[in-house]
Amino acid sequence: MEQLKQKAIIVGVNLNNQPDFSYSMEELRGLAAACNMEVAGELHQKANRVGSSHYIGTGKLAELSAMLEAHDAPVVIFNDELSPSQLRNLEAYLQRKVIDRTILILDIFAERAKTREAQLQVEVARLQYMLPRLTGLRESLGRQGGGSGLKNRGSGETKLELDRRRIEERITALQAELEKLVSRRQVQRKQRQKNKVPVVCLVGYTNTGKSSLMNVMVETYNPRPEKQVFVRDMLFATLETSVRSIELPGHKSFLLTDTVGFVSGLPHHLIKAFRSTLEEVAEADLLIHVVDYSNPEYKQLISVTNDTLKELGADQIPTIFAYNKTDLTDHLYPQVHDGSVYLSAREKSGIHELTELIRSQIFNGYIQCEVVIPFDQGQLVAYFNEHAHVQSTSYEPQGTRLKLECKAADYEKYRGEFIEL
The missing domain is CATH 3.40.50.11060 (GTPase HflX, N-terminal domain)
Incomplete structure (x- = not known):
C-alpha cells in the first residue's frame, strides 16, 4: 500500500x-x-x-x-x-x-545515501544538528509524558546529559571511520595527480541532469553498461562521487567526476560533513557547470551554485557552462556560444560540442611535431604510440619517422633521444 x-x-x-x-x-x-x-x-x-x-x-x-x-x-x-x-x-x-x-x-x-561514506557523512551532519537542540526535544517528550515537580526535572536533566554524551561519542566514532575512507580517497586522488590525468568535474544545482550527462559521455566514448551511474528525476539522486575515465580519439583521456547537487540553503552541517567528497571539486582542472535551462529560475540556480563553489574554494577553476534540457525550450541546440554549450543529455545532442570545449581547455599543452627516432630507441616509438596521437609513420635510414601530436612536456623530456625535423 x-x-x-x-x-x-x-x-x-x-x-x-x-x-x-x-x-x-x-x-x-x-x-x-x-x-x-x-x-x-x-x-x-x-x-x-x-x-x-x-x-x-x-x-x-x-x-x-x-x-x-x-x-x-x-x-x-x-x-x-x-x-x-x-x-x-x-x-x-x-x-x-x-x-x-x-x-x-x-x-x-x-x-x-547508498554508500557507506555517504551514510556516515549524513549521520554526522544529523547528529551535529541535533546536539544543540536536545533540550527542545527533551521538553517535547516531557510534555507528552506529563508529570511535574523536581523529580521529573532531575530525571530529564540526567537523561539529557546521557543523550548528549552518547551523541558526542557516536560523532567521534563515525568521524574516525570516515577518516579511513577519506584517506583512501586522498590516496586515489594523489595517484591521479601523479599520472597527470586531467580531472573534469560536473557541478550544478540538484536535478539539473549531471548524472544523465555523465552517462551519455560514458556511453559515447566508453560504451560499457556497468560504467553507468544512477539517474532518477528527483532531488539529490546523487550523493556519492562517481569517477569515470573518458577515452577520446587520439590517445587523449580525462577523468569525469559526478558530484552531489547543490541547493539554496544547503545546511552548513552537510557541507562540512561532505567536505571530503566535495574536495574533488576544489582539485579539478575544469568544471562543467550543468544548468537546467528549462527552469525559469535558472539564473538564480547558477547564483546558488556559484556561492557554494566559492565556499568550497573552487570559484577560480576554469568553467564551461552546459545548458542542459534545452529540448524543453525554444532555444536552438546543439549550439556553442561564448564558451558555453546548449545541449540535451536526454536527446544525446550537443555531446560532441561539449567534448570539443573540454578538449580545448584541458589539452592546450599539446604540440604538433615531426621527428625521426633511431631504431635502437624502439621503446620511445611504443611510448608515443600509446601516449600521443601518431598521425603517420614511415621508415628512413636513420630511424622511424613519426608525425604526431603530443604533450609539450613529453616532447621536451625526450627531445635528446630523437632527430628533430
Whole structure:
C-alpha cells in the first residue's frame, strides 16, 4: 500500500523583499514532497528581521495556529534553520511537530545515501544538528509524558546529559571511520595527480541532469553498461562521487567526476560533513557547470551554485557552462556560444560540442611535431604510440619517422633521444 502522506503547513519570512523568495518557497514544497509530505497550506510574512523567540510575529503565530487546526495538519515546516530556542518555543505554542529546512534536507540525504561514506557523512551532519537542540526535544517528550515537580526535572536533566554524551561519542566514532575512507580517497586522488590525468568535474544545482550527462559521455566514448551511474528525476539522486575515465580519439583521456547537487540553503552541517567528497571539486582542472535551462529560475540556480563553489574554494577553476534540457525550450541546440554549450543529455545532442570545449581547455599543452627516432630507441616509438596521437609513420635510414601530436612536456623530456625535423 502507498504510504499515507502527512499534511504540513509551510512558513517563510521574506526578509527585506528577497527577489528569490517565491522560488525558495516553491522549492520548499518540492523538499516536503520528497519527504512524502503534502503541503496543505502556506504562510508568508514580510519583515526586516526574524523574531528571536518564535521566528514569526505574534499575529502570524496566531494565524498559523488557526491554519494548522483548519487543515488538521500535524506538521509545520519553516523555510530556514531554526535556533534551538525558536524550535522549543514554537513547539510549546503550536503543540505540533516543528521542523525546519535543514532537517528536511538532512532527511532526504539520509534516505538517498547508498554508500557507506555517504551514510556516515549524513549521520554526522544529523547528529551535529541535533546536539544543540536536545533540550527542545527533551521538553517535547516531557510534555507528552506529563508529570511535574523536581523529580521529573532531575530525571530529564540526567537523561539529557546521557543523550548528549552518547551523541558526542557516536560523532567521534563515525568521524574516525570516515577518516579511513577519506584517506583512501586522498590516496586515489594523489595517484591521479601523479599520472597527470586531467580531472573534469560536473557541478550544478540538484536535478539539473549531471548524472544523465555523465552517462551519455560514458556511453559515447566508453560504451560499457556497468560504467553507468544512477539517474532518477528527483532531488539529490546523487550523493556519492562517481569517477569515470573518458577515452577520446587520439590517445587523449580525462577523468569525469559526478558530484552531489547543490541547493539554496544547503545546511552548513552537510557541507562540512561532505567536505571530503566535495574536495574533488576544489582539485579539478575544469568544471562543467550543468544548468537546467528549462527552469525559469535558472539564473538564480547558477547564483546558488556559484556561492557554494566559492565556499568550497573552487570559484577560480576554469568553467564551461552546459545548458542542459534545452529540448524543453525554444532555444536552438546543439549550439556553442561564448564558451558555453546548449545541449540535451536526454536527446544525446550537443555531446560532441561539449567534448570539443573540454578538449580545448584541458589539452592546450599539446604540440604538433615531426621527428625521426633511431631504431635502437624502439621503446620511445611504443611510448608515443600509446601516449600521443601518431598521425603517420614511415621508415628512413636513420630511424622511424613519426608525425604526431603530443604533450609539450613529453616532447621536451625526450627531445635528446630523437632527430628533430
